[in-house]
Amino acid sequence: MSRLDEIYYGLxxxxxxxxxxxxxxxxSKHLNIDRSNVSRYLNQLFKExxxxxxxxxxxxxxxxxxxxxxxxxxxxxKENIGKIRTLKSSLDLMVGAKLSLQVQIQQAxxxxxxxxxxxxxxxxxxxxVGKSMFAELMYKFSIEGGMLKKDAPFIxxxxxxxxxxxxxxxxxxxxxxxxxxxGADLDKDGLLKKADKGILFLDEVHRLSPQGQEMLFTYIxxxxxxxxxxxxKVIKVEAQIIAATTEEPQSYLLKTFTRRIPMTIxxxxxxxxxxxxxxxLLEDFIKAESKRxxxxxxxxxxxxxxxxxxxxPSNIGQLKSDIQLACAKGFLSYRTNSKSYVLIDQSDLHxxxxxxxxxxxxxxxxxxxxxxxxxxxLRFYYRDDNIILxxxxxxxxxxxxxxxxxxIDDKLRTLKEQGLGEEEINEILNIDIERFxxxxxxxxxxxxxxxxxxxxxxxxxxxxxxxMLTLAEHKLKRNFDDKVYFGLSLHLxxxxxxxxxxxxxxxxxxxxxxxxxxxxxxxxxxFASIIDKTFNITVPLDEIGYLTMFLSSTPYDIDYEEENKVxxxxxxxxxxxxxSMTNVVNSLIGENHAQxxxxxxxxxxxxxxxxxxxxxxxxxNEKGILLLVDMGSLTNFGDMIKEEIGINIKTVDxxxxxxxLEATRKALLxxxxxxxxxxxxxxxxxxxxxxIERRDxxxxxxxxxxxxxxxxxxxxxxxxxxxxxxxxxxxxxxLNILDKKDFLMQVDKYRDEYNLIAIxxxxxxxxxxxxxxxxxxxxxxxxxxxxxxxxxxxxIYINIKNALRNHIEVDNIDMLVDDIRxxxxxxxxxxxxxxxxxxxSGIIMHICFMVDRIKKGQTEPSFNNINDYKxxxxxxxxxxxxxIRDIEVKYNILVGEQDLAHLVxxxxxxx
Numbered sequence: 001m002s003r004l005d006e007i008y009y010g011l012x013x014x015x016x017x018x019x020x021x022x023x024x025x026x027x028s029k030h031l032n033i034d035r036s037n038v039s040r041y042l043n044q045l046f047k048e049x050x051x052x053x054x055x056x057x058x059x060x061x062x063x064x065x066x067x068x069x070x071x072x073x074x075x076x077x078k079e080n081i082g083k084i085r086t087l088k089s090s091l092d093l094m095v096g097a098k099l100s101l102q103v104q105i106q107q108a109x110x111x112x113x114x115x116x117x118x119x120x121x122x123x124x125x126x127x128x129v130g131k132s133m134f135a136e137l138m139y140k141f142s143i144e145g146g147m148l149k150k151d152a153p154f155i156x157x158x159x160x161x162x163x164x165x166x167x168x169x170x171x172x173x174x175x176x177x178x179x180x181x182x183g184a185d186l187d188k189d190g191l192l193k194k195a196d197k198g199i200l201f202l203d204e205v206h207r208l209s210p211q212g213q214e215m216l217f218t219y220i221x222x223x224x225x226x227x228x229x230x231x232x233k234v235i236k237v238e239a240q241i242i243a244a245t246t247e248e249p250q251s252y253l254l255k256t257f258t259r260r261i262p263m264t265i266x267x268x269x270x271x272x273x274x275x276x277x278x279x280x281l282l283e284d285f286i287k288a289e290s291k292r293x294x295x296x297x298x299x300x301x302x303x304x305x306x307x308x309x310x311x312x313p314s315n316i317g318q319l320k321s322d323i324q325l326a327c328a329k330g331f332l333s334y335r336t337n338s339k340s341y342v343l344i345d346q347s348d349l350h351x352x353x354x355x356x357x358x359x360x361x362x363x364x365x366x367x368x369x370x371x372x373x374x375x376x377x378l379r380f381y382y383r384d385d386n387i388i389l390x391x392x393x394x395x396x397x398x399x400x401x402x403x404x405x406x407x408i409d410d411k412l413r414t415l416k417e418q419g420l421g422e423e424e425i426n427e428i429l430n431i432d433i434e435r436f437x438x439x440x441x442x443x444x445x446x447x448x449x450x451x452x453x454x455x456x457x458x459x460x461x462x463x464x465x466x467x468m469l470t471l472a473e474h475k476l477k478r479n480f481d482d483k484v485y486f487g488l489s490l491h492l493x494x495x496x497x498x499x500x501x502x503x504x505x506x507x508x509x510x511x512x513x514x515x516x517x518x519x520x521x522x523x524x525x526x527f528a529s530i531i532d533k534t535f536n537i538t539v540p541l542d543e544i545g546y547l548t549m550f551l552s553s554t555p556y557d558i559d560y561e562e563e564n565k566v567x568x569x570x571x572x573x574x575x576x577x578x579x580s581m582t583n584v585v586n587s588l589i590g591e592n593h594a595q596x597x598x599x600x601x602x603x604x605x606x607x608x609x610x611x612x613x614x615x616x617x618x619x620x621n622e623k624g625i626l627l628l629v630d631m632g633s634l635t636n637f638g639d640m641i642k643e644e645i646g647i648n649i650k651t652v653d654x655x656x657x658x659x660x661l662e663a664t665r666k667a668l669l670x671x672x673x674x675x676x677x678x679x680x681x682x683x684x685x686x687x688x689x690x691x692i693e694r695r696d697x698x699x700x701x702x703x704x705x706x707x708x709x710x711x712x713x714x715x716x717x718x719x720x721x722x723x724x725x726x727x728x729x730x731x732x733x734x735l736n737i738l739d740k741k742d743f744l745m746q747v748d749k750y751r752d753e754y755n756l757i758a759i760x761x762x763x764x765x766x767x768x769x770x771x772x773x774x775x776x777x778x779x780x781x782x783x784x785x786x787x788x789x790x791x792x793x794x795x796i797y798i799n800i801k802n803a804l805r806n807h808i809e810v811d812n813i814d815m816l817v818d819d820i821r822x823x824x825x826x827x828x829x830x831x832x833x834x835x836x837x838x839x840x841s842g843i844i845m846h847i848c849f850m851v852d853r854i855k856k857g858q859t860e861p862s863f864n865n866i867n868d869y870k871x872x873x874x875x876x877x878x879x880x881x882x883x884i885r886d887i888e889v890k891y892n893i894l895v896g897e898q899d900l901a902h903l904v905x906x907x908x909x910x911x
Contacts, residue, residue, distance in 0.1 A: 005100070006031070006274065007041040008050055012063045013098035021060035032369055089141040094134075095280040100273045104265050108134070111263040112142045112240075120220055122205075122258070123244040125267035128317030131244040132156070134267060135201045138242060142199070153198035155191045159207040166209035167228070173202070174215055175227035175235075190227060192219065195239040205243035206252035213257040216241070220260045270315040275308050275366050278319070282307055283380060285320050289327040291382035297327060299344040301376045302357055302643050306349055308370075309363055310356025322353055343377075346643055357643060358636040361651065457489045461496065464534055465489045468527050472551055475523055488550045490762070492531070495546070499537050510545040513552075520551040566667040566676055567621040568594045570660055571612060571637070572630045575600050585661045594664045595619070605633040612637050616647055624648035624673035626663055626680070628655040650677040652684060658882060659683050665830060675766075700730045700794055701754035702787060703747065705737045705761040706775070716760055716778060723784045726791050730757075737765065757790045793837050797821065800841060808852035810891070819890060820847045823883050827907060830879040835907070843906050847887070854893040863901040870897075876904045 010031045014022055024042055028035040042061050045051040054060035091097065091105045111119040121138070123131045136156075142148040162168045167181060175190030192200055202208070208216070219225040220241065224234045241261075249258050270278065282304065290297045303326070312318050329348040333339065346354060360367065454462050465488050469480050514521045524547035528539035572578040578596035586592045597615060599608045619625060627638045627649055638651035650673055652659065659680050666676045704716040713734030720732055731754060737743040747767060750756060759765050760783065762775045771790065777783030801817050810816050824840055824847075827833075835843070854860075863869065870877055880903055881895075888895055895903075 003033075003037075004041050004044060007033075007038060008045055008063065009099045009102050011042070011045075011051060011061060012102050015062055021054045021062040023058040023060055025058065027061075089144045090137045091141045094137065095284060096273060096277045099277055100268050104134075104267060107263060107265045108138045109141060111265075112138055112147055113145065117238055118142070118147065118240040119263040120241040120261050121243070121263040121265060122249065122261040123242065123265050123267065124249070125244075125246065126269050126315055127246050128315030128319075129267040129269055130316050131267060132201070132203055134265075135199075135242045135244060139199045139201075142240075148198060153195050154201065155195040155198065156201045156203070157191050158203040160204040163204075163207045166212065169208060170212045170215065171228045173200075173208075173212065174225055177227050177229035179229065181229070187227075192225060192239060193235055193237055196237040197239070199240045199242055202241065202243045204245060206245040206247045206249075210254060213254045217254075217257045217260045270312050270319065275363065275370055278308055279370055281316060281319060282323065285323040286327065286380040287382045289324060290380055293327075293331060293342065295342055296379050296381040297330065297342050297344065298377050298379050300346060301371065301378065303344050303346050303349055304378060305360060305367055305371070306346065306353050306356035308356065308367065309359040310353045322350065325350065326353070357639055360639050361635050361653070457493045460534065461492050462489055464530065465492065468530070471526075472523060476519060476551065484550055488547075491546065491550070495543055496531070496535055496537065499539065499543070500535075504540075510542055513545045513548050517548050517552040521545075521548045524548040524551055565593065565670065566623045566673045567619045567625040568628065568660070568664050568667050569615065569619070569625055570594060570596045570628045570655070571599060571608070571634050572596075573599050573601060573632065573634075577630070581657050581660055584657060585664050589661070589664055589668065591668060593668055594660060599634070608634070609637060609640070613641055613645070616641055616649070617645065621647070624650070626667070626673060626676055627651045628660055628663060628680070629653050630655065648673060650674075652677065652680045654684055655680070656684075661882070669829065672766075698753065698755040700791060701750055701756045702730060702732045703750065703756065703759045704732060704734045705743065705759060705765055706734075716775060719778055720760065720784065720787065723781075724791065725788050726795070729795070730791060737761065755794065757794060758787055796837065796841055797844075800845060804845070804848055808848060810848070810852055810855070813848075816848060816851065816891070817844060819887060820844045823847075823887055826883040827880055830883060831876060831907065833907070839906075843903070846906065847884075847903070850895070850899055851887065851891055851893060854895070854899075855891065860896045860898040861902065863898045863905075866897060866901050869901055869904075873904050873908060876908055877901075880904055880907065 007027070011022060011027055014027060014030050024039040025035050027033075027042070028038040031038065042051060046053055046061070049064060051061045051063050054062065091108060094101055094105065096102075097105055108121070111121045123134060125131050136154065139148070139152075139154040143150055143152065157172060159169055162172065171181075171188070171190070173190050173192055175193060176188045178185060178187050215225060219237075223238065224236045226234055243261070245252070249264075286297050286299065307319070307323065307326075312322070326344050326348045327342070330342045330344040333348070334342045346357070465485060469485060469488070473479055521544065524544045527547055528544050531537070531539050570578040570582050572581070576598055578598050582594040582596040585594050595615070597608070597611060616625060625638075625647060629635055629637070629651060631653060635651060635653045638649040641647065642649045652663075662683055663676055663680050666679060671679075702720060704713040704720070706713045706716070713736065717732045717734050724730060733750060735743055735746055743765075747756070747759075756767075756770050758771045758773055759767060760773045760775060760778055764772055764774070766772065771786070773783040773786055775783075777786070797817060801813050804813050804817070821844060824835070824843055828835060877900060881900060884895060884900075884903070887893070
């Protein structure tokens with residue numbers, strides 16, 4: 001389905017649901033598509049007369065269902081038109097009823113309710129698209145809508161069953177008179193007579209002989225027919241004909257026959273339907289197998305992706321068969337290996353389905369949108385109203401920005417809603433609370449003073465933690481560092497409030513914690529008694545489990561580990577293409593970080609894959625591997641190896657030397673795999689022209705973010721406001737980061753409205769091009785200095801823009817300065833240097849004047865001994881040329897060697 005049709009059918013779906021016209025913003029949220037794109041498609045639909053606008057602010061839209069392109073055949077009686085739009089039935093429950101089958105279902109309803117007894121209908125479509133099921137649902141609709149009686153017949157006949165004997169096909173449909181042909185010993189009623197007051201469904205109707213077609217259209221014309229061999233007697237019946245064929249009607253059916261079929265419905269092939277619809281079909285089929293087995297069925301995410309993407313030429317019928325086969329294999333493994341659950345893995349799929357995973361590159365965005373936050377294992381159960389999703393090991397879905405209680409509550413709530421018992425929860429999910437706890441502790445600040453801590457945490461809690469840890473050090477003969485001190489204080493701040501509000505506390509591994517750390521548990525019970533008396537509450541036993549975990553922490557457990565760098569691996573066709581490229585990049589950067597494999601044109605893909613697998617196993621990188629390839633089968637290697645051995649790999653294709661250079665540079669800077677991947681894909685897609693928004697007209701923004709909730713964020717806001725220099729030009733907004741996805745959405749929203757200059761938080765929040773300031777730095781004062789410095793720098797650039805307006809003739813000064821700032825930042829990163837604000841602002845002004853001069857066609861200033869200088873600073877010339885390439889392209893200029901040399905001197909000599 002095209003994106004235009006997706007927007008159209010989405011509008012139909014949501015307007016039907018809400019019974020009112022919609023704005024572009026409402027529809028964009030419903031479809032998870034960018035609002036500007038939705039607005040553009042809605043305007044296109046308006047021009048095509050498929051939607052109408054409702055004037056106002058904002059403009060609202062509603063679909064036109066009777067436009068020329070999707071015309072529904074109905075009579076002009078208002079009550080019948082109303083029935084089509086309002087009568088809900090089995091047809092409306094079909095997968096795609098509000099998407100790709102919207103028009104077909106409207107046609108089917110019209111055909112059924114058309115007086116006096118419906119319209120004869122021809123259903124077209126490839127093998128396996130669901131023509132038989134669609135006809136049966138039309139029959140059910142006629143029963144549900146009262147057009148047919150409940151006991152009305154639905155007679156099904158496949159004309160291909162007797163295709164070798166056309167006379168016998170006619171006899172089956174119309175009946176036969178005794179003696180009509182050899183073997184006709186008795187009068188026999190045909191299926192058409194048996195279908196009286198009901199529906200006769202003729203599948204594969206193109207197999208009906210011309211004689212049979214003529215007899216059929218005679219019945220359609222007159223409502224009567226004669227059995228085969230009958231010359232006098234006519235039979236009158238009232239039966240609606242629904243016929244189906246996989247062939248083009250004009251190729252096999254008489255024109256005199258097709259002209260008498262007033263309603264033709266074409267069902268789309270599976271490849272023409274959206275991935276979302278295929279997903280819903282998979283859900284139905286797996287739930288059907290779940291009902292047969294009487295058990296939940298779990299499916300590996302990659303196996304599900306394979307089903308979503310594989311070529312399925314026989315359409316829905318084949319999809320159903322392939323699902324049944326995979327479920328049967330999963331059930332066999334469940335029985336033979338004495339498993340406690342049925343799990344479909346990639347190994348349970350036949351080769352044709354497995355190949356679907358190799359197409360992930362082409363559909364990655366759609367799949368990620370569809371399966372966003374679904375985890376690695378999905379559960380289907382026939383008793384559930386909706387699909388149930390869960391993971392076997394999904395602790396990474398939750399990061400340390402969540403509080404323990406939210407982490408546990410979210411998981412338990414999801415699992416209990418699914419009807420899982422306690423034993424099944426523990427076996428399937430295997431919640432690793434200890435690993436989560438270590439992540440929580442690991443990301444806390446290194447040091448913080450008592451005075452600063454009391455600005456965030458209630459002083460009574462800080463005093464209590466002081467006493468508790470002093471006592472613990474004495475009894476356990478162990479020292480507790482600032483991380484435990486800070487972490488336990490924040491934890492108690494949240495847990496005491498939670499207990500006061502009556503919220504339940506649950507620890508999934510309480511008994512294990514109690515047995516593993518008996519001394520700490522006994523001491524935690526003493527602490528619980530102290531907390532009870534101090535705050536007049538009753539600490540539950542599960543909370544004592546969490547206190548035990550803090551006491552069992554050691555400096556060794558919580559020390560930061562030296563993090564690996566993301567590995568960069570280049571594979572390309574040719575005898576030395578990849579190795580030459582990595583040699584250039586490693587030479588420029590000064591470190592041999594980028595790895596390579598060359599694939600001669602004579603080498604087979606399977607042989608290259610084995611070499612690739614050995615290389616990946618040798619790298620064995622916990623932070624993941626970025627695979628950079630050129631084309632062909634290499635683009636699938638990353639997903640295949642990720643499935644086979646579980647190492648996290650992302651693949652970028654159609655790469656060039658600048659892409660490898662960018663990837664290696666970011667890896668050495670310690671960037672994570674996702675951010676490097678996004679930067680490289682953007683570079684491949686847009687080149688160096690990455691747009692930057694105008695920010696000078698926006699108010700500056702600082703976001704305060706805490707995992708303890710908005711209370712601590714509000715306190716940080718107050719502290720910052722009381723100490724920064726320019727409160728009139730800065731907005732401070734506190735946000736809660738318990739839900740990472742929601743937090744990032746909020747950040748994106750505010751970046752549209754403000755110039756986001758910093759994020760302050762208790763755990764590191766990584767947002768591209770936005771400085772992060774730890775909360776303890778705010779309390780000690782160094783963070784305030786950083787914010788003031790950023791504010792002052794932003795004000796300097798606003799002044800630079802205003803001053804340049806009177807001196808250069810570039811159309812958009814603001815955009816030019818922002819673009820140059822971005823290039824200068826890239827220069828700093830490439831050369832691993834830091835320019836002070838005076839040097840940086842001077843370089844930016846110099847480039848602005850340079851752009852203006854080049855655009856006017858004026859000559860560049862000379863540079864003495866330029867060749868010697870280029871030899872001395874060869875690497876700097878290459879890097880700076882690359883960093884200003886986006887300026888050249890965007891402003892249609894070419895920076896000469898003399899100008900480039902002056903830039904290199906300004907950067908290297910910092911003058």
